[in-house]
Amino acid sequence: MIATPPPVDKRPALQRFLSNLRGAPRALRDTALRGGKPNTDRTRSTFVFGNVFLHLHPVRTHRWSLRWATTLGLGIASLASFLLTLITGVLLMFYYKPHVEVAYDSIKDIAFVVPTGNLIRNIHRWAANVMVVTVILHMARAFYTAAYRAPREFNWLIGMGLLVVTLGLSFTGYLLPWDQLAYWAITIGANIAQSPREITDALGVTESFDPGGLQKLLLLGSDQVGEEALIRFYLLHVMILPLVLLGLLSVHFWRIRKDGGLVRPKDADARLGPVRAADYPVFTEAPRKTYQLAAVVRGTSGAVGRAPENTVPSMPHLFYAELAVTMLTIAVCVALAMWSDAPLKELANPQVPENPAKAPWYFLGLQELVAYSAFMGGVGIPAIVLLGLGLIPYLDRETEGTGEWFGGRAGKRIVLQALFVGFGAALVIEYFAIRYGWLREWFPNIAQLWITFVNPGTVLTLIYAAYSMWLVKRHDSTRAGALGLFTCFLCGFVFLTVIGTHFRGPNWDFYWSPADWPGH
Amino acid sequence: MNQADPQGPSRLDPDPMPRRDFLGLASLWAAGSTLLFAAVGSLRLPKAAVLSSPSRKFKATLPENLAEGTAFVPPGRSVALFRDKQGVYAISTLCTHLGCIVKPSATGFDCPCHGSKFGPDGKVIRGPAPAALPWHKVSVDGGVCVVDEETIVPPGTKV
Numbered sequence: 258m259i260a261t262p263p264p265v266d267k268r269p270a271l272q273r274f275l276s277n278l279r280g281a282p283r284a285l286r287d288t289a290l291r292g293g294k295p296n297t298d299r300t301r302s303t304f305v306f307g308n309v310f311l312h313l314h315p316v317r318t319h320r321w322s323l324r325w326a327t328t329l330g331l332g333i334a335s336l337a338s339f340l341l342t343l344i345t346g347v348l349l350m351f352y353y354k355p356h357v358e359v360a361y362d363s364i365k366d367i368a369f370v371v372p373t374g375n376l377i378r379n380i381h382r383w384a385a386n387v388m389v390v391t392v393i394l395h396m397a398r399a400f401y402t403a404a405y406r407a408p409r410e411f412n413w414l415i416g417m418g419l420l421v422v423t424l425g426l427s428f429t430g431y432l433l434p435w436d437q438l439a440y441w442a443i444t445i446g447a448n449i450a451q452s453p454r455e456i457t458d459a460l461g462v463t464e465s466f467d468p469g470g471l472q473k474l475l476l477l478g479s480d481q482v483g484e485e486a487l488i489r490f491y492l493l494h495v496m497i498l499p500l501v502l503l504g505l506l507s508v509h510f511w512r513i514r515k516d517g518g519l520v521r522p523k524d525a526d527a528r529l530g531p532v533r534a535a536d537y538p539v540f541t542e543a544p545r546k547t548y549q550l551a552a553v554v555r556g557t558s559g560a561v562g563r564a565p566e567n568t569v570p571s572m573p574h575l576f577y578a579e580l581a582v583t584m585l586t587i588a589v590c591v592a593l594a595m596w597s598d599a600p601l602k603e604l605a606n607p608q609v610p611e612n613p614a615k616a617p618w619y620f621l622g623l624q625e626l627v628a629y630s631a632f633m634g635g636v637g638i639p640a641i642v643l644l645g646l647g648l649i650p651y652l653d654r655e656t657e658g659t660g661e662w663f664g665g666r667a668g669k670r671i672v673l674q675a676l677f678v679g680f681g682a683a684l685v686i687e688y689f690a691i692r693y694g695w696l697r698e699w700f701p702n703i704a705q706l707w708i709t710f711v712n713p714g715t716v717l718t719l720i721y722a723a724y725s726m727w728l729v730k731r732h733d734s735t736r737a738g739a740l741g742l743f744t745c746f747l748c749g750f751v752f753l754t755v756i757g758t759h760f761r762g763p764n765w766d767f768y769w770s771p772a773d774w775p776g777h
Numbered sequence: 778m779n780q781a782d783p784q785g786p787s788r789l790d791p792d793p794m795p796r797r798d799f800l801g802l803a804s805l806w807a808a809g810s811t812l813l814f815a816a817v818g819s820l821r822l823p824k825a826a827v828l829s830s831p832s833r834k835f836k837a838t839l840p841e842n843l844a845e846g847t848a849f850v851p852p853g854r855s856v857a858l859f860r861d862k863q864g865v866y867a868i869s870t871l872c873t874h875l876g877c878i879v880k881p882s883a884t885g886f887d888c889p890c891h892g893s894k895f896g897p898d899g900k901v902i903r904g905p906a907p908a909a910l911p912w913h914k915v916s917v918d919g920g921v922c923v924v925d926e927e928t929i930v931p932p933g934t935k936v
């Protein structure tokens with residue numbers, strides 16, 4: 258607002274005092290909002306850049322970014338569920354005590370004694386699950402719209418960091434209740450960290466070179482899951498990983514703006530058509546002038562030739578959309594929390610393994626692979642997958658179809674085919690391994706290295722890789738291969754997760770349904 | 778005539794670095810290496826020098842009537858003790874796959890976690906376990922066995 262010097266008040270001091278007192282709430286609002294109510298284009302802009310929290314956003318947003326089909330709101334949903342875990346997590350810290358003698362009891366207190374404790378704990382658990390789902394879907398959205406291409410390659414890598422930290426947060430949180438589920442899942446997880454020994458043992462070098470043992474030692478602070486491990490997981494869960502996540506998120510959001518906003522097709526403006534009057538708040542008292550960031554942004558300026566018609570003020574268009582997604586996410590998490598309680602088994606017992614000992618569901622695909630080879634399933638294949646995902650933006654340097662779901666019709670056909678190949682291959686391999694067993698059953702004296710390198714997990718990975726190389730050749734396009742590989746990876750993930758969650762029972766045997774488990 | 782002095786610096790020589798630049802660079806490098814050393818040094822902290830695990834040596838008394846081939850697992854321990862005609866022996870019950878506790882069974886040992894099965898001597902029969910269950914050192918002192926979980930002995934060692 259333009260500051261005109263206030264007229265000199267000639268009233269007696271006491272009257273001035275009283276009228277100032279009366280005006281205080283209003284004055285407080287005006288000083289807090291720096292620029293007044295956002296009801297003109299100009300104040301809508303100051304509303305954004307005059308506010309430390311909102312100014313990560315652009316003042317104006319391209320209309321393409323606001324279409325639901327562009328993002329499906331998944332990034333904001335990830336952020337909303339993260340903030341929800343942050344708030345509920347801080348509340349849980351009022352009562353949770355990270356010591357083996359009392360950790361379990363403090364969770365029980367939270368669940369049964371603390372007012373709203375059970376609900377808060379449930380929301381925390383569910384929001385964490387929702388976050389994992391939305392982050393994975395958000396990654397898929399970024400992939401299928403080719404949002405990783407120049408200039409957004411680096412932000413894709415930051416995103417992968419976010420994925421890893423998100424999974425790390427879930428994994429470390431899983432131990433804290435110190436119940437049977439937690440104890441044995443973490444024992445298995447820590448031994449996965451140690452599994453490079455499968456290789457070093459086979460080569461006979463573990464005495465002198467033991468990265469696996471070191472990893473486990475660093476993770477647990479001891480050679481078994483105990484007090485040291487609990488403190489470490491607690492520290493990682495409430496301090497280190499959230500800070501890392503916040504750091505990465507800042508870069509992630511900053512880069513979105515520096516990379517020129519969200520990805521959109523070259524002909525986005527033509528496809529959007531003219532702005533409907535109802536979409537666009539008309540100028541009120543503001544001067545007739547186009548608002549454009551004076552910042553030096555690389556790439557072609559969106560305004561060349563067509564001015565910023567295809568942008569609308571972020572306040573209210575973007576913020577209302579973000580608020581809607583946030584409210585929806587919260588509603589879903591709270592509804593889930595009221596519908597189903599977070600699990601709490603018996604107190605951890607290091608002598609009796611939980612049977613079956615299952616990790617959180619999103620790790621059960623890995624657990625299925627681990628049941629063939631600890632090293633390949635727990636370390637080798639995840640490393641290959643992360644490496645492959647990270648390389649995608651640097652291998653696919655094409656520009657066709659950027660910003661377009663699946664890159665258009667041809668891409669859709671490839672994805673459809675890849676769905677068949679991805680699910681089909683996983684189904685055949687799993688059927689085969691469950692029905693006929695694997696190398697050790699046929700050759701009891703086979704060397705371990707054979708099983709490490711030739712097992713259902715590695716065979717499946719190889720099939721996927723070969724299929725996508727074939728796609729590259731067939732369509733003469735790296736993007737085709739990437740589409741195939743990513744789709745197969747998603748199929749494998751979903752398929753193995755379902756097997757691990759639903760079809761594996763005691764002794765990791767195959768059961769058609771948990772109702773068939775013995776002893777139930 | 779403006780001939781360069783043959784003894785003086787040639788125009789191809791690099792300019793001498795001004796003292797300010799040198800000091801600036803030197804302090805940058807000093808700061809950088811200090812931070813690096815500090816970071817590497819503090820990374821040593823999380824690796825415990827002494828582990829807080831309980832003593833791995835313990836005493837156990839086998840039941841008088843322990844049948845041959847039947848396991849006796851002392852409470853709170855992850856070792857199965859056996860007695861046959863050749864003597865007493867101890868096999869670890871920590872699965873070599875991912876550390877679950879295996880259960881003695883009719884055919885040897887079964888792991889509940891990912892279905893590894895081991896023979897009566899600890900050899901892997903099926904499943905993902907990469908190695909046999911190790912045998913631990915036992916010494917018999919009167920009627921009492923002392924089991925040392927730290928020491929691994931070749932399979933078949935009975936006392």
Ligand code: HEM
Pocket residue numbers: 328330331332333335336339392395396399404405409412413414415416417419420423506509513518519520
């Ligand atoms: C904690 C996890 C994450 C949060 C909170 C987050 C948040 C966001 C948000 C709010 C956006 C704006 C657009 C949208 O809503 O879709 C975005 C864009 C983007 N994200 Fe993420 N993200 C996360 C993880 C990831 C992951 C795992 C990846 C991929 C590996 C990724 C890659 C990207 C890319 C490439 C963009 C730019 C998209 C474009 O230009 O259209 N992000 N992220």
Ligand code: FES
Pocket residue numbers: 872873874875876877888889890891892893904905906
């Ligand atoms: S821990 Fe025994 S089979 Fe996996």
